Amino acid sequence: MDAGLLWVDKHRPNSLDKLDYHPDLTAHLKSLCASGDFPHMLVYGPSGAGKKTRIACILRELFGAGASKLKVDPRVFETPSKRKLEIQVTSSNYHIEINPSDVGNQDRIVIQDLLKEVAQTQQLDASAQKRFKVVVIHEADLLTRDAQAGLRRTMEKYMGNLRIIMCCNTTSNIIGPIQSRCLLVRVGAPTEAAMVEVMQRVVKKEHCGPLPDSFAKRLAQDSGRNLRRALLMLETAKVQRQPFAEDQAVPRMDWEDFIKHSAVNILKSQNADTLLTVRGNLYELINHCIDPPTILKTLAKELVARIEKDEIKMKVIQEAAFYEHRLRIGNKAIFHLEAFVAKVMHIYKKYKVRFGVPLLGKGGTTGETGTGQRKNEGEE
């Protein structure tokens, strides 16, 4: 039955004892689970660092194997305006998981309904090791301010039989009063060495070794210390070539290559035609459901890697930060992505003129830059 699973899921540790890295953190979590007064928790760290896995292990440590028996049920909530919302809710007998991004702006209502319901129920299983149930809120940094404000007093009032574990990439968006009601648990990305160890263990269990350490190390580096990503790449690499080779190419996502080509294009010629082509590419990426901030960030990194002068690198990254911010508060992603590209073309062209680098392509850029920005301003 395991055959269909991806390696990332198949070899996911399912108890605190089996967790691979951050042994100090694991020990801390273990002693928290053993003590009676388990607090609310805010688990944060970069993606692919293993936050979700750790939370699942905590639940198992608290409640035993029953916490891993998950079921998914559709549940219906009603907004004050009598609109019905149907949401898939994952739960076990001991805990329930919710994802604010499934709920959108109505997250306060859904979360409050669920919390109140949970708080009014008790552990059916009298032998359960803990008196409380747990509500896991994934992507808690996406919670609206309204929903966060709603959690404050709830977290205090229902402390008797309810604990909340929030999981997020950053605490910057979590309001202070919530942070002070939680134990902050930072899960940093594993070191490259730790990642190599994990990969070696997986390869051993899959009997498809040997895996040259140098190749594993490259996977770790290229994944940006994101273990989930590294394991996915490892599995792809296995399909591409067996046995593994030291000089094997690191598998890349096709959308990443696509962005790389756009970056190369932008630096090759800065004119209306290129802008048009790049815009087409951007549209395609958006249509393939690549998250626009990720597109912008990846593009910026590809650009910066290909620019020599520090001063220009910095200018480009500053524009990237500016437009990524705009993109988050605006509505139409394409405007901001395109404006960013136009701006970069403008910066790069000016630089080439100043340093006498021969101009490639044809036509001026000022006009196009203007177009991109005007659109962008119309949108705000």
Add this chain to the structure above:
Amino acid sequence: MASSFFAKRQPGPSNAAALAAQAAANKPWIEKYRPKTMDDISSQEQAVAVLKKTLESQNLPHLLFYGPPGTGKTSTILALARDIYGPEMVNSRVLELNASDERGIQVIREKVKNFARSTVSTNTSDHSVPPYKIIILDEADSMTADAQSALRRTMETYSKLTRFCLICNYVTRIIEPLASRCAKFRFRPLEEHHSKSRLELICLQEGVQISPEATLSLIRLSDGDLRKAIMFLQSASRLVGKGKEITVEVVSDVAGTVPESVIDGLEACWHTRDYNKISTEVTFAVREGHSAARILTQLHERLLRNDALTSLQKARMAEAFGDMDKALNDGADEELQLLNMMSRVSAIAA
């Protein structure tokens, strides 16, 4: 089948008391050590004294409590209510509506009406219990201006039967006509010696050993927010285990402080214009999972202490910090924002 998870609570009379006792022992310290009476409230002498005085006169005005998180606002009103009504009656005489409840105009009006009307079972033998009920609107700053202005009428209509207590962090978010109907009480960040004695009390009762320097850094790191300090204390004591002493290092660990080495690395970049160096330091900090907002706060402390920079440079750098804070608040990408801020700052400082 969600039924097992959502099965209704069965009142079990046989072991209810035992359960209650166990629940108390299992409460995290921030709840376990919530002040039970007005006398337990530390540091807010002024507010407490005035409140006690008003109690004697039997005529409580509407109240507005404001101040930063974890300074005792909610605790004070709960303790006050208990002092007024005694532990048995407090539940029937106090209605709490907080940001988790639906607080549209209509709903508030309805709830207040029903609550105010339900007759106060006046116990004639007991003259110490005042005739009015109390309605607590906690986290009132998250109510819309419309709901707030509708509240004015409601407050007046039922003024014989009810007293309102509004609680918020930012008094400016309460509309003036509403605020002017209330006696205002400002809750200040706890003074160091008050936090200290409260923490020492907890340490004594829980058998926690902590070095004096660690207590001090606990207080410093929590900025007068006693709840935060207690939370840190509890996790620090779990981290070191029973019978061992809590040190300064443990405290900064549980407080999520970014290690000095990371901050050093970033500060060193200010004086270069080397993009790759900036990028290496930023990427490392982000991968380790440190919060960009924290990094910003700690870098800001470094900025203030840095003697090599002119006032003009500092001002311009502070501007970059401010922009970043705003962007983070809007949910912008932490890594890009750090890269942006660092490259701007390095252009100013180098």
